[in-house]
Every structure is written in structure tokens, then in C-alpha cells.
Amino acid sequence: xxASALLPVFALMTSLTAAVIIFTLPEQxxxxxxxxxxxxxxxxxxxxxxxxxxxxxxxxxxxxxPMVPGVEFILRADALAMLFAxxxxxxxxxxxxxxxxxxxxxPNRSRFFGFFSLCVASTMGIALAGNLFTxxxxxxxxTLSTYPLVVxxxxxxxxxAGRTYIIYTxxxxxxxxxxxxxxxxxxxxxxxxxxxxxxxxxxxxxxxxTIVFVILxxxxxxxxxxxxxxxxxxxxxxxxAPVSALLHAVAVVKAGAFGIVRVVFEIYGLEAAxxxxxxxxxxxxxxxxxxxxxxxxxxxxxxKRRLAFSTVSQxxxxxxxxxxxxxxxxxxxxxxxxxxxxxKITLFFCAGNYAETLGIHRIDELDGAGRRMPATSxxxxxxxxxMIGTPPLAGFITKWTMGTGALAxxxxxxxxxxxxxxxxxxxxxxxxxxRIWFREKKDAWPEERQWGRFExxxxxxxxxxxxxxxxxxxxxxxxxxxxxxxxxxxxxxREVDL
Amino acid sequence: MITAPLLLMTVILPLASLLLAFRSRWQEIYRYSLPLLxxxxxxxxxxxxxxxxxxxxxxxxxxxWGLDELRQTFLLLTSVLWATAGIFAVGYLTPRKxxxxxxxxxxxxxGNLGLIISVDLASFYSFFALMTFAAYGLVVHESTDEAxxxxxxxLAMAVAGEMALLTGLLMAAxxxxxxxLGQLPAxxxxxxxxxxxxxxxxxxxxxxxxxxxxxxxLPLAHPVAPTPASAVLSGAMIKAGLLGWLVTLPFGxxxxxxxxxxxxxxxxxxxxxxxxxxxxxxxxxxxxxxSSISQMGLITLMVGAAMANTAQAATLFSAIALYALHHGxxxxxxxxSTAVELPAERRSRWLVWLLIGxxxxxxxxxxxxxxxxxxxxxxxxxxxxxxxxxxxxxxxLIMSAGxxxxxxxxxxxxxxxxxxxxxxxNHRFKWLGWVxxxxxxxxxxxxxxxxxxxxxxxxxxxxxxxxxSLIWPIALATAIAGAWWFVRGRNDTGIS
Numbered sequence: 001x002x003a004s005a006l007l008p009v010f011a012l013m014t015s016l017t018a019a020v021i022i023f024t025l026p027e028q029x030x031x032x033x034x035x036x037x038x039x040x041x042x043x044x045x046x047x048x049x050x051x052x053x054x055x056x057x058x059x060x061x062x063x064x065x066p067m068v069p070g071v072e073f074i075l076r077a078d079a080l081a082m083l084f085a086x087x088x089x090x091x092x093x094x095x096x097x098x099x100x101x102x103x104x105x106x107p108n109r110s111r112f113f114g115f116f117s118l119c120v121a122s123t124m125g126i127a128l129a130g131n132l133f134t135x136x137x138x139x140x141x142x143t144l145s146t147y148p149l150v151v152x153x154x155x156x157x158x159x160x161a162g163r164t165y166i167i168y169t170x171x172x173x174x175x176x177x178x179x180x181x182x183x184x185x186x187x188x189x190x191x192x193x194x195x196x197x198x199x200x201x202x203x204x205x206x207x208x209x210t211i212v213f214v215i216l217x218x219x220x221x222x223x224x225x226x227x228x229x230x231x232x233x234x235x236x237x238x239x240x241a242p243v244s245a246l247l248h249a250v251a252v253v254k255a256g257a258f259g260i261v262r263v264v265f266e267i268y269g270l271e272a273a274x275x276x277x278x279x280x281x282x283x284x285x286x287x288x289x290x291x292x293x294x295x296x297x298x299x300x301x302x303x304k305r306r307l308a309f310s311t312v313s314q315x316x317x318x319x320x321x322x323x324x325x326x327x328x329x330x331x332x333x334x335x336x337x338x339x340x341x342x343x344k345i346t347l348f349f350c351a352g353n354y355a356e357t358l359g360i361h362r363i364d365e366l367d368g369a370g371r372r373m374p375a376t377s378x379x380x381x382x383x384x385x386x387m388i389g390t391p392p393l394a395g396f397i398t399k400w401t402m403g404t405g406a407l408a409x410x411x412x413x414x415x416x417x418x419x420x421x422x423x424x425x426x427x428x429x430x431x432x433x434x435r436i437w438f439r440e441k442k443d444a445w446p447e448e449r450q451w452g453r454f455e456x457x458x459x460x461x462x463x464x465x466x467x468x469x470x471x472x473x474x475x476x477x478x479x480x481x482x483x484x485x486x487x488x489x490x491x492x493x494r495e496v497d498l
Numbered sequence: 499m500i501t502a503p504l505l506l507m508t509v510i511l512p513l514a515s516l517l518l519a520f521r522s523r524w525q526e527i528y529r530y531s532l533p534l535l536x537x538x539x540x541x542x543x544x545x546x547x548x549x550x551x552x553x554x555x556x557x558x559x560x561x562x563w564g565l566d567e568l569r570q571t572f573l574l575l576t577s578v579l580w581a582t583a584g585i586f587a588v589g590y591l592t593p594r595k596x597x598x599x600x601x602x603x604x605x606x607x608x609g610n611l612g613l614i615i616s617v618d619l620a621s622f623y624s625f626f627a628l629m630t631f632a633a634y635g636l637v638v639h640e641s642t643d644e645a646x647x648x649x650x651x652x653l654a655m656a657v658a659g660e661m662a663l664l665t666g667l668l669m670a671a672x673x674x675x676x677x678x679l680g681q682l683p684a685x686x687x688x689x690x691x692x693x694x695x696x697x698x699x700x701x702x703x704x705x706x707x708x709x710x711x712x713x714x715x716l717p718l719a720h721p722v723a724p725t726p727a728s729a730v731l732s733g734a735m736i737k738a739g740l741l742g743w744l745v746t747l748p749f750g751x752x753x754x755x756x757x758x759x760x761x762x763x764x765x766x767x768x769x770x771x772x773x774x775x776x777x778x779x780x781x782x783x784x785x786x787x788x789s790s791i792s793q794m795g796l797i798t799l800m801v802g803a804a805m806a807n808t809a810q811a812a813t814l815f816s817a818i819a820l821y822a823l824h825h826g827x828x829x830x831x832x833x834x835s836t837a838v839e840l841p842a843e844r845r846s847r848w849l850v851w852l853l854i855g856x857x858x859x860x861x862x863x864x865x866x867x868x869x870x871x872x873x874x875x876x877x878x879x880x881x882x883x884x885x886x887x888x889x890x891x892x893x894x895l896i897m898s899a900g901x902x903x904x905x906x907x908x909x910x911x912x913x914x915x916x917x918x919x920x921x922x923x924n925h926r927f928k929w930l931g932w933v934x935x936x937x938x939x940x941x942x943x944x945x946x947x948x949x950x951x952x953x954x955x956x957x958x959x960x961x962x963x964x965x966x967s968l969i970w971p972i973a974l975a976t977a978i979a980g981a982w983w984f985v986r987g988r989n990d991t992g993i994s
Contacts, residue, residue: 389664390631391624392558400559400620400668407672415668419661426657437598438638438646480556 007051007061008075008128011085012121014044015092019117027110034100037113041093044124048089051077056490064130071189073137074130078192079491080265080334084127084258086487087338088250091345092120094463095250098349099242101459102356112152116242118145119251126255131191132180132267135259139176139223142255143169149243150236161235168232169252172222176259179215182208183267192262194495196269206276209268213278216263223256224319225312227289233312234296237304241352244304248311249345254337257318261334264322265495274325283323287417289316294424303351303363306428307344310387313421314340320414321402329405331488332398338484339386339394342471346383349464350376357456359447363432368441373455377436379468384429386471389422394474397485501546505563505615507538508573509625512608519601528600529591533584533931535604539577539611543570544947551617558620559677565615567947571819572741573614574946575826576734578938580607583733586834586931587726589924595639599724602635606735613738619667619677626663626742629735630656630706636727637719648718655715659705663742666698670746679745687751696757699746706739708791709798710767716791717775721783725837726931728783732790733830737822740797744818749804750811755887758806761798762889766896768795773903782836782915786829789907793825793861796876796900799893803880806887810879817875823946824860824872827939831857834932836915839922853932854915857939858908862975863901863968868943870968873901877967898971905975913983 018040025033051061055077062076077085099116103109122145125138143166151162183190186208190197198209222229233253237244247253264273264282273279293313300306317340321333353376354360354369370377386393391400399418406414451457478485512535518528546565554561565573584603591599609629616622634656638649671677673695674685686695705712720732748754769792776788797818804814835854840847860867880893 385631390627390660391620396624397559399664403664403668404672407669415665419665422664423657423661430653430657434649437635438641438649440641476558477556478558479560 004054004059004061005063007047007054008077009063011044011047011051011089012075012124012128014040014047015117015121015124019114019121022110022117023114025110027108030109033110033113037096037100037117038093040117041089041096044120045089045093048082048085052082052086052487055079055082062130067133071133071184072131072191074134074191075125075128076130076192077128079487079494080261081127083334083337083484083487083491084254085124087254087341088120088123088127091246091250091341091467094466095242095246095345097459098245098352098463099240101457102240102242102352104457104459108152111148112240115145115148116246119149119246121145123251123255126258129192129262131189132183132263133189135262136173136177136180139255139259140173142251143173146243146247146252150239150247152240152243153238155238158238161232161238164235165232168222168229172219172229172256174219175215175222176219179212179219182212182215190267192266194266196265196267196272198268198272201272209272210276210278213263213268213273213276216267217260217282220256220259220263223252224260224315225253225256225289225293226285226316226319227292227312230289230293230312234305234308237302237308241304241348241355244308245345245348245352248308248348249341253311253315254341257315257337260319261322261337270322270325270330279323279325283320283411283414286316286320286323287414289313290320290417290421291424294421294428297428298424300428301362301364303354303361303366303432304348306363306432307347307351310347310425310428311340311344313424314344314387317398317402317421320417321398321405324402324405324409324411324414326405326409327492328408329402329411331485331492332400332402332405334491335401335485335488336398338488339398339471339474342467342474343383343386343394346379346464346467346471347387349460349467350380350383353456353460353464356460357449357451358445360445363435365446366432366435367439369435370437371441372445375455375461376464379464380436381433382468383471384433386475388425388429389418392472392475394471394484397475397478401485501542501550501564502552504538504542504546505552505565508542508577508615509608509612511535511538512604512611515604516601519597522597525593525597525600529588529596532587532600532603533581535584535607536577536580536611539573540581542615543574543577546570558618558624560618561621562617562678563615563621564617568744568815568819569614569741570947571823572737573611575737575823576610576614578942578946579733579826579830579935580610580730582931582935582938583726583729583830583834584931585934586729586837586928587724589927589929589931590724590726590837595641598635599639602632602639603727605632606636606730608632610730610735610738614741617679619671619679619682622679622742622745623663623667626738627660629738630660633727633731633735636723636731638722639724639727640722642722645722648715648722652715652719655705655712659702659712661702662698662705663702666695666702667746669695669698682746683748683751686746687748692748696747696754700743700757700761703739703742703746706736707743707798708736708739708768708772708794710764710771710791710795713768713772713791717779717784717787720787720790721781725783725833728786728836729830729833729935732787732833733826736790736794737826740794740801740818740822743801744815747801747805749815750808753806753808755806758802758885758887759889761802761805762887762893762896765795765798765802766892768792768798769896769900770795770903773900773907776907777910779910780914782911782918783833785907785911785914786832786836789832789861789904789911790825790829792900792903792907793829796897797821797825799896800876800879803885803887803890803893806890807885810884814879817872817879820875821872824868824939824943827935827943828857828860828868831932831935831939832861832911834935838919838928838932839924840919841923842921851912853936855908855912857936858911859905859972860939862905862908862972864972865965865968868939871943873897873968874964901971902975902978905972906979909975909979913979 297309612625772792
């Protein structure tokens with residue numbers, strides 16, 4: 001086994017090892033724990049960076065061994081894996097920094113950071129998984145490691161949210177497992193493969209394949225928060241801000257969306273899925289979810305709940321993009337995996353900054369917050385405009401690419417969905433921005449604290465500013481080869497045989 | 499050689515000025531830097547080589563910036579107006595929310611200049627959006643209930659316009675398979691969904707250009723903004739919508755008489771309806787806002803004619819550019835003059851009134867003003883015998899009625915200003931900005947590249963019949979205004 005074949009294993013092990021060390025550390029060893037956390041995060045980022053460079057050069061990293069006869073455990077770094085792994089490694093580092101500041105002085109930090117590391121190890125595994133079985137292992141590990149994070153505060157509300165979360169996701173997981181088993185039953189262990197396995201399928205397989213597809217998507221759709229399987233997401237926003245940030249940007253919803261990408265691209269293949277008529281059904285559901293999520297976001301009064309419904313809407317952009325089944329549309333969907341992550345994590349970071357510094361949770365408490373916390377508010381503003389899809393920010397690149405892809409595929413109605421969604425995004429984000437910048441502060445902040453020499457703790461401020469900068473760069477430099485769009489075009493060239 | 503740095507600095511300088519917002523104690527420096535921000539743009543307008551494209555392949559979906567003749571005129575108008583309004587702003591602004599004003603000013607300026615130098619679609623649309631959203635901050639600056647309401651209407655219509663643009667541009671770019679604006683007209687002309695694309699672009703840009711029925715925000719938003727911001731809103735930013743039409747619609751590709759008729763009708767409604775509504779207003783700035791709608795209506799006549807007849811498109815483009823340059827500079831002066839306080843001394847007071855009135859008379863087309871040059875160019879370009887579409891024969895009538903309406907509106911404005919103007923001392927930067935704007939409108943206009951090439955001769959070579967065609971609308975309007983004044987009594991403040 002060569003060293004390069006071990007890179008994916010190392011990338012996975014950094015966060016797993018960090019988790020083990022942190023669990024064994026005594027609660028009060030804050031500095032050591034922070035050091036372990038940050039070292040692991042930086043190391044992982046370096047390892048993933050190394051693999052991205054290698055994959056760009058055309059190298060393949062991977063390892064596989066049989067678990068039980070007929071079922072293999074496969075880790076493999078391909079371009080698609082690197083999209084998700086890169087996103088997760090970069091945002092993990094930032095979220096770790098944020099979480100260290102956020103949880104300063106609160107109890108049970110050892111438990112929190114232990115599960116936090118496990119959660120990230122799971123996303124790394126999901127990214128690198130080479131077949132459905134391996135994917136499923138990490139997918140369930142993610143469910144179990146995020147539960148303690150959701151209920152971290154231990155309040156009755158948090159426990160209720162945790163219960164909803166675990167019921168939804170475990171049921172989804174069971175459906176996924178059932179689907180995988182069915183698929184295994186008539187076609188054996190299928191590794192993920194560009195173009196999929198069913199290019200020329202036997203006619204008698206059509207009906208079972210359709211049924212299995214529906215089951216798999218239903219299983220994955222719980223985490224991806226496709227309507228009507230989204231119920232857990234708005235409830236789970238009671239979790240601490242860094243957890244929400246991770247849940248909404250990288251870990252959970254993206255795991256679902258990424259799974260759908262793998263199933264559509266590399267198990268069924270775009271062509272077969274399209275021929276079976278599966279994509280049009282999926283497109284309709286995704287379009288409905290996009291509009292539904294935005295409509296629900298409109299009448300939320302709690303900032304984080306509004307953001308949560310916005311996630312429901314935005315994640316389905318990714319799925320709708322896949323259904324456009326052309327190179328451009330697919331690129332638009334895939335690139336949103338990264339863009340949505342960067343934008344949404346910024347919004348949640350900022351929501352956390354407002355909550356922790358000023359005690360603001362409701363939108364109507366934000367009046368005049370721009371004057372008190374200008375840097376946070378600038379970051380929030382940029383991310384909100386990005387979500388609306390204003391050029392030159394990341395969201396615009398998504399919308400433009402998807403729109404072009406939709407027209408190329410002759411699916412003109414998708415433009416209407418994009419426009420309606422943008423209008424709704426404007427309708428629920430612009431009033432928030434108006435309050436932040438143009439309303440006068442009404443009375444005292446609900447719960448203000450002086451924290452550090454800036455408007456809030458530097459640990460909270462810098463991650464928000466960095467992700468805000470990233471969402472500008474992802475849009476402004478979209479044509480550079482190292483941009484998310486550049487990488488996605490590489491994936492499309494390599495993976496999608498169209 | 500100098501072209502690329504000038505184009506880059508046009509955008510980078512106003513953006514970089516945002517660094518001055520980092521410390522609140524720097525806001526006084528920021529105030530004094532406002533007039534300097536458009537300087538690279540002025541230099542680019544005067545010195546940059548035309549049709550020399552600066553390629554920025556890493557930017558957005560491939561950036562290309564540069565200037566052609568049309569863009570040069572728009573850039574000069576925009577940068578000069580922002581510079582003079584910037585000087586005025588130095589004297590006009592109070593310390594209250596000064597830093598916020600400077601930030602939105604710089605951002606709006608960046609967008610307004612950037613969209614003019616953008617040759618590719620993504621840059622253009624980005625700067626357009628930046629201008630649109632940043633201008634909200636200028637509109638609601640006074641944070642009165644009225645300003646907030648205007649801001650809401652502005653934003654709602656702007657977002658709707660953006661969506662129409664997004665859809666239209668997406669469809670056009672898909673058809674063109676290119677992100678260059680220059681490729682869009684031909685692609686739209688050959689598209690099966692031509693009608694839809696044109697409708698989307700006409701209405702999307704029409705919101706900004708104050709096209710009738712998409713104009714509702716304009717008379718609310720232009721007047722409530724601080725005066726220097728009103729000047730650039732009504733003088734420069736309104737032209738961004740016009741430029742959008744000119745660079746995307748299929749001019750010179752295909753004659754579309756239906757669109758010609760539609761736009762001429764809309765233009766007539768704007769030109770005359772804007773004036774009628776304006777006459778009913780009491781506040782000087784609102785009257786000016788309606789006058790902008792009216793003037794944009796006249797320009798829309800030319801846009802419509804260019805849509806209807808391919809052969810005339812090039813001539814009409816020069817006339818449109820000239821008219822835009824003239825109207826932008828004159829309207830900027832008029833807006834600034836609403837915040838000028840009159841000197842107590844009688845003789846200098848008359849001088850000030852003269853300087854206030856001249857740009858107004860220029861709008862009405864007084865001989866030897868920029869307005870005369872613009873009107874000549876428009877009349878020559880819109881001679882009905884050159885056109886075959888149905889509305890063509892009404893063009894002279896509409897133009898004459900428009901000229902009378904313009905002058906009436908100017909009298910109304912002067913009267914309203916007379917009622918509300920206060921005596922006092924002006925900050926010296928207010929004087930400087932206003933006088934600079936007037937000098938640009940009345941004198942420098944003739945030396946700007948756009949005017950030199952199209953109209954350089956017409957101000958001194960006026961035949962009696964031409965002079966008469968300019969003067970009779972002014973005389974008629976003055977007679978009507980005088981009669982009205984006589985009938986309603988000298989102390990009446992308004993026309994109900």
C-alpha cells in the first residue's frame with residue numbers, strides 16, 4: 001500500500017483521532033483541547049488540499065477491503081468527493097474557531113467538541129465513500145454524532161428538537177438501508193462510477209429500479225430536507241449557533257444532497273435516470289421545495305427559523321440542478337453545494353454573533369444592529385444578497401449557471417422557479433437588512449455583553465468575515481480555475497458523460 | 499497604454515474609498531474626498547482609447563471592459579455630474595449620518611460608472627445591481643416616514659426590474675452563446691422568443707429609465723434623497739436604464755415597427771403625462787422629477803424610432819447620446835439649485851436666478867444652449883419621412899407639444915422655487931459645486947467629445963426658421979404661464 005493511497009485514510013483519521021483525544025481530555029483542559037482541535041482541523045485541511053491538488057493532476061487515491069463477502073468498504077478520492085471534502089475541511093476549521101469562542105465558559109465542552117469532531121469525520125467519510133454501503137455507514141455515524149450536538153443545551157426544547165431530529169433521520173436511514181439492500185439484491189455491490197451502472201438496463205429492471213430510486217431518494221431526502229421530509233430542520237435550529245452553522249452548511253443537509261448526487265450520477269447515471277423519467281419527478285419535488293421553503297421563511301419572526309426555512313429552499317437548488325441533466329445545469333447544481341454552504345454558514349455565524357453579543361433572537365430586535373456591530377452586519381448583508389442571487393456574489397453564479405442550463409435543456413419553467421425564489425428571498429432578507437442598517441435602535445439590547453476589543457469576540461468575528469470574503473471571491477473570481485465553479489466544471493468534464 | 503489603468507481606477511478608486519469608513523473620525527476626510535472619486539472616470543472619458551478592450555478573464559464569467567463612442571459620452575456625463583454633485587455634497591452634508599451617506603454614495607457611484615465601462619454581461623449586471631441597491635441608502639438617508647415609504651416603493655420596483663432583467667439577459671445570453679453585450683442584439687433579433695426577451699429588457703431597464711407605468715417610484719424617490727443624491731439619481735442614474743436599452747436591444751439588426759409604435763406611444767405618454775402631473779406638484783424637486791420622466795419620454799421617442807427603422811439607428815444613437823448628455827447636465831444643475839440659498843443683495847440675487855433659470859431654458863431648447871443642439875439633433879433624426887411605422891407622422895406633433903410642456907414645467911418649477919427659496923449664505927463648496935455644474939451644462943458641454951462630433955456647428959449656425967422652431971414653444975409656454983399667473987392672481991401659491 002503506497003503512501004498516496006493512504007491519504008484518504010489519514011484525512012478521515014485526523015478528525016477521528018481528535019475526537020478520541022478530546023473525549024479523554026478532562027473538561028478543564030481548555031487550551032490543550034483547543035490546540036488539538038485546531039491542529040487536527042489544519043492538518044485535515046492540508047491533507048485535503050494535497051488530495052485536491054493530486055486529483056487535479058489526474059491521480060486517484062483510494063483503498064478498499066471486503067467487510068463481509070460481497071460487500072466492500074471503499075474510500076476513494078475523486079473530483080466529486082473532493083468538492084464535498086474541500087468544503088467540509090475548510091468550513092470545519094472556521095467553525096471550530098467559532099465554536100471555541102462561542103462556548104467559552106459553558107459546561108460540557110469536552111463532550112461537545114468530541115462529537116463535533118466525530119461529526120466532521122463522518123462528513124469526510126461520506127465524501128470519500130466509494131459505494132453505497134460505505135456511504136451508509138458514515139451517513140448513520142453522522143446522525144448519531146449530531147444528536148448530542150443538537151441537544152447540547154439540555155433544555156426541554158432542545159431535547160424535544162433532538163427527539164424529532166433522531167426520529168426523522170433514523171427513519172430516513174432505515175429507508176436508505178432498505179433501498180441499498182434491495183439494489184444489492186438484484187445487482188450486487190455497486191461502486192460509485194461515473195456514468196452509473198444502468199446505461200443499458202434490462203427492460204424488466206425498469207420497475208424495480210424505479211421503486212428503489214424512490215426509496216433511496218426518500219431516505220436521503222430526509223437529511224436534504226426535501227418537502228415533506230423537512231420537518232426536523234426548522235425545529236433543530238435550537239442547537240448552538242456553530243452546530244446550526246455546520247448542520248445547515250456542511251454536515252447534515254449536504255450529506256443528503258451529496259448522497260442524491262452520488263445516486264443520480266454514479267449509481268443510476270444521468271442518462272438512465274432521465275430515461276426512466278425519474279428526473280422530472282425529482283425536479284418537480286425540488287421546485288416545489290424551493291418555493292415552499294421560501295414562502296414559509298417569509299412569515300418567521302425568529303431569525304434562525306427564517307434561516308432554517310431558507311435552507312430548506314436553497315438545498316433543493318442542488319437537486320434541481322442535477323435534474324437539468326445537461327453539463328451546464330448540473331454544474332449549476334453542484335456548485336451550489338459549495339456556494340450555499342459558504343453563504344449559509346456566514347448567515348448562521350452572524351445570527352450567533354447577534355445572539356451572543358446582544359441577545360438578539362427575533363428579527364424585530366435587530367433594529368439598529370448595524371451601528372452596534374458593523375462588521376457582523378456587513379458579513380450578514382453580503383450573505384443575504386448572495387442568497388438573493390445578486391451579482392457578483394456566489395449565489396448569482398449558481399443562478400446564472402442553472403438558468404443557462406435550464407434553457408439549454410429546454411426546461412424554461414425552471415427560470416420561473418428561480419425568479420420566484422429570488423423574489424421571495426428578497427422579500428424575506430431585505431426587510432431584515434433594512435432593520436439592521438436603516439432603523440433606529442428602539443430600546444436596550446435584550447442581553448448585551450462587552451466581549452473583546454472588537455464589536456464581539458474575535459473568535460466569532462473572524463470566521464464570519466472570512467466566509468463573507470469567500471462568498472465574494474467565489475462569485476467575483478468564478479472563472480478562475482481554482483474557484484468552486486472551476487472545480488465543478490472539472491467534475492462535469494470527468495464524471496458526467498454527456 | 500493609459501487606457502487599462504484608467505478603466506481599472508474608475509471602479510477601484512470609489513471602492514477603495516470605503517476604507518475611509520473604518521474609523522468614524524475619518525468621516526470628515528471622507529466628506530472632502532467625495533468630489534475626487536469620479537476623477538479617474540473623467541480622465542478615462544477624455545483620454546482612454548476607444549474600442550480598446552481590457553480583458554479580465556478571471557472575473558465573474560469572463561470580464562471585458564472598455565469604451566466605445568456611446569459609452570464615452572455616458573461616462574463623461576456620469577462622471578462629471580457625480581464630481582460636481584460631489585463638490586456640492588461637501589458643503590451640503592451635515593455631520594448626521596455622514597459616514598453612511600459617504601459609503602452609499604461611493605457604492606452607488608462605483609455601480610454607475612462600472613456599468614458604463616462594462617462590455618460583458620456579468621460585469622454590467624453586477625454594477626447595475628450594485629447601483630440599484632446602494633442607491634436605496636441614498637433615498638432613505640433622511641429617514642423620515644416619507645423617505646422610508648419612497649424607499650420601499652423604490653426597492654420593490656427595483657427588485658421586480660432586476661428579475662425581468664435577469665430573465666431577459668439569461669435568455670438573450672443563451673441565444674447568443676456569449677457573455678458579451680455586443681453579441682446580444684443579433685442573437686435577440688434571431689431568437690424565436692424575440693418578443694418576450696425584448697419585453698423583459700424594455701421593462702427591466704424601463705424601471706430605471708422612468709418609463710410610464712414603471713415610473714411610480716421615481717417622483718417619490720428622486721425628491722426625498724438629499725439634494726446632491728437627487729441630482730445624480732435624476733441626471734445620471736436614470737440614464738443607466740437608457741444605456742441598458744441601447745446596448746442590449748436589437749438596434750441595427752432588424753426593423754420592429756410594432757415595438758417602434760409601442761415605444762413612441764409610451765414616450766408620448768411619458769413626455770406629456772409627466773409634464774401634466776408635474777404641473778400639479780408644489781415642491782420644486784418633485785416637479786423636477788416629473789420633468790425627468792417627461793424628458794426621458796422624449797428620449798424614448800428616439801429609442802422607439804430606432805427600433806422601428808434599422809437604417810436610422812446609428813443617427814438616432816448619436817442624437818440620443820447628445821440628448822442624454824444635455825439633459826443629465828442640465829437636470830443636475832436644476833436639482834442642485836433647489837438647495838441654493840439666495841443672496842440678500844438684490845443684484846446678485848438676480849444673477850443667481852439667471853443661473854438657476856438658464857439650465858431650465860436649456861431644457862426647453864433656448865438657442866445657443868445645449869438644449870438647442872440636442873433638440874436639433876432629435877428633430878433631424880426624427881423627420882417623419884424617414885420612417886414607415888404608424889406613429890411616425892405624429893412625431894413632430896409630440897415633439898412640439900413636448901417642448902411647450904417642458905417650458906411650462908420649467909415656469910412651474912421656477913415659481914415653486916421662488917415660493918420656497920430662502921435667503922441666506924451658502925457654504926462655499928455648495929457655490930462651487932453648483933457653479934461648476936452650471937458651467938459644465940452651459941459651456942463645457944460644447945467641448946465634450948460626444949457633443950463635438952454631433953452638434954459642434956449648430957449653435958452658431960442657426961437659420962431664422964430653425965431659431966423660430968425653437969423659440970415659439972418657449973414663447974407659447976411663457977404666454978400660457980403669464981396668462982395663468984395673471985388670472986390666478988400674483989399671490990396664489992399653487993395650481994391646486
